[in-house]
Amino acid sequence: MTEFIVVFAAVYVLNIIPAFAPPTWMLLSLIGFNHPQLNLLALALSASVAATLGRITLAGLSHSIVRNRFLNDRTKENIDVLKDGLERRKHQALSVLMFYFFTPLPSNYLFLAYGLTTLPIKLIAVPFFIGRIVSYAAWAYLGQEAYHSLDINAGLVGNYLGTYFIVTQIGFLLLIYLLVRIDWRAVLMERKFRWMK
Numbered sequence: 397m398t399e400f401i402v403v404f405a406a407v408y409v410l411n412i413i414p415a416f417a418p419p420t421w422m423l424l425s426l427i428g429f430n431h432p433q434l435n436l437l438a439l440a441l442s443a444s445v446a447a448t449l450g451r452i453t454l455a456g457l458s459h460s461i462v463r464n465r466f467l468n469d470r471t472k473e474n475i476d477v478l479k480d481g482l483e484r485r486k487h488q489a490l491s492v493l494m495f496y497f498f499t500p501l502p503s504n505y506l507f508l509a510y511g512l513t514t515l516p517i518k519l520i521a522v523p524f525f526i527g528r529i530v531s532y533a534a535w536a537y538l539g540q541e542a543y544h545s546l547d548i549n550a551g552l553v554g555n556y557l558g559t560y561f562i563v564t565q566i567g568f569l570l571l572i573y574l575l576v577r578i579d580w581r582a583v584l585m586e587r588k589f590r591w592m593k
Contacts, residue, residue: 400438403427404446411450412457414508415565420447420528421500421535428539436540440533447532448525451507455520458511467512467576474592477580479513490523497527500535505568509575 410417424443427434463472482489497503503524510520582588 399431399434400442403439404442407443407446408450408453411447411504412453414454414458414504415569416562417504419500419502421531424532424535425539425542428536429542430539432540434536436533436536439536440529443532443536444525444529447528448521451503451524452517452521454504455507455511455517458508459514462508463512471576471592474578474580475512475576476514477584478575479515481580481584482513482515486519490519493520494523494527497524498531499527500531502564502568505572509572512576 406423407420410420410423420443424439427439428436463475467475493506496506507520510517577591579590579592582590
């Protein structure tokens with residue numbers, strides 16, 4: 397039981413960090429490798445609940461800090477146009493999110509961007525939870541299988557702060573900035589791409 401509390405706390409903390417945090421799937425693979433006796437479903441459920449709560453917290457912080465304190469009224473109105481567009485295409489947006497959340501791709505930037513809108517958090521939290529419980533179980537399983545079938549020293553997992561990781565984190569932060577700078581009224585209503593002036 398203590399292991400699951402530690403996993404829950406660690407995953408929650410990792411998922412409220414806006415950038416440069418190691419991916420949760422990597423942590424779960426490592427846990428599966430180092431603790432092959434743990435119940436996979438319990439581990440995946442604990443990590444998924446913690447990750448979902450962490451991402452909800454991250455979106456809330458993005459909303460209360462970034463949107464409410466740093467964005468001017470014009471930028472907020474622009475983001476609200478995007479929000480209206482997403483609401484009109486809710487089913488397509490949910491389908492894309494569901495597919496995305498089954499992958500090991502980072503989700504912190506989606507939650508940061510989502511927090512800039514005023515959309516209900518359940519629209520992103522539910523697909524995130526479903527996708528993560530499946531993918532986390534798979535990553536923990538792969539870690540356990542590696543433990544049972546390979547002669548690997550877990551200390552050789554490698555440094556997650558490599559050049560690729562840093563470049564992608566900076567790139568995703570830049571994408572959020574660009575997302576705010578796009579004139580969404582022009583894109584969604586006039587079908588023309590332009591930047592906000």
